[in-house]
Amino acid sequence: MEPRLLKVKKTEADSFSVNRFVYNGNFPGLWHYHSEYELTLIVKSSGTRFVGDHIDRYNENDLIFIGKNLAHTWKSDNPGENSNVCCEALVIHFREDFLGNGFFTVPELQTVEKFLRVSARGFKISGKTQAEVIALMYEIVHKTGINKLITLLEILSLLADSQDLTLLSSDGYGQYINENENDRLNKVHAYIMNNFKSQIRLTDAADIAHMSPTAFSRYFKQRMQKSFSQFVIELKIGYACKLLMQHQFSILQICYECGFQNVSNFNKLFKKFTEISPKQFQLKHKSLRHQASLYQA
Missing domain, CATH: 2.60.120.280 (Regulatory protein AraC)
Structure with a gap:
């Protein structure tokens, strides 16, 4: 954004x-x-x-x-x-x-x-x-x-x-600052931050930016070096990691809390971005936490 x-x-x-x-x-x-x-x-x-x-x-x-x-x-x-x-x-x-x-x-x-x-x-x-x-x-x-x-x-x-x-940021990332567009694009950013746990849509973000979906998709990717959908998915996966580390919810509950439509899709995307499944991530974190407690003891 x-x-x-x-x-x-x-x-x-x-x-x-x-x-x-x-x-x-x-x-x-x-x-x-x-x-x-x-x-x-x-x-x-x-x-x-x-x-x-x-x-x-x-x-x-x-x-x-x-x-x-x-x-x-x-x-x-x-x-x-x-x-x-x-x-x-x-x-x-x-x-x-x-x-x-x-x-x-x-x-x-x-x-x-x-x-x-x-x-x-x-x-x-x-x-x-x-x-x-x-x-x-x-x-x-x-x-x-x-x-x-x-x-x-x-x-x-x-x-x-x-x-x-x-x-952190990729080597190809660059900013193209246009002060006249700050207000409307900050509204788009706010929309993404406030709605990423639901079924967020590119068309809604494009409407907020007063652009066509095609133009907005191209504009977003040019500036973020990733597609709108990838940006939203990474946000969902990051939130899922937080919930998995809390060990308070089932994987099914976390799947729907993060806005994924089914567990199969959640598992597939989670593994794509983290290289391990949600269950493996949870077990790995649990093991690391146990090792840390032994070290502190």
Whole structure:
């Protein structure tokens, strides 16, 4: 979908921003982009993460680096009737020239410059690097002046030298920004997010975008590097994974809750996107959870 351009706010006293965002119920879920680089730590929340044309589940301690002008959003799981549920994220934003033009081109920062360039596709950060960066993010909140700046550079150094990075968006993904179309396409995005658990239809999305189904299908695929139907199916599969990990519902119940018409089709599509069946996924997660409990004990 066409993302909305957002302006990142910071104080006049700072060259970059460090913010703690807390929301009651859900994250705003706005599909957006900006000229700043972004490092986001999910402190509290679970749901579906969108980075470019990549869709995946996220949970607490999810750590993501977003390149400049790369569209992204986090769609929280519905908190249901529990109004006390909150979502929290710790976010760092900085511009490429926040320390002056050409700062990252000096020889000593060659690896950082390369990291920032490749981050146009977005990175998921895991392993030892994840733990180290999270610790520094909690520290930077309480720092000021040069110590705050040094901590950010330390974070960038860790990321630039890390082997614990996974690229998210595809290499061919690109944005074609048209500000005049933002409002109507954000409505289409909202329609998909709010109705993916039902029998969502391309014709309805096309009507919202005021386009013919054929034109809308071509337009969507050009910008997302995947068809409308694939986008919706990946969203359904991600939600199914969440329900399977809860071990509270049968596969039949999950099938219909995610908007699939029959179990056979659900099993086929689930295996296509995850390479294992829903039952195998559930058993694998149960085994991993058991191993984790033994390790903690």
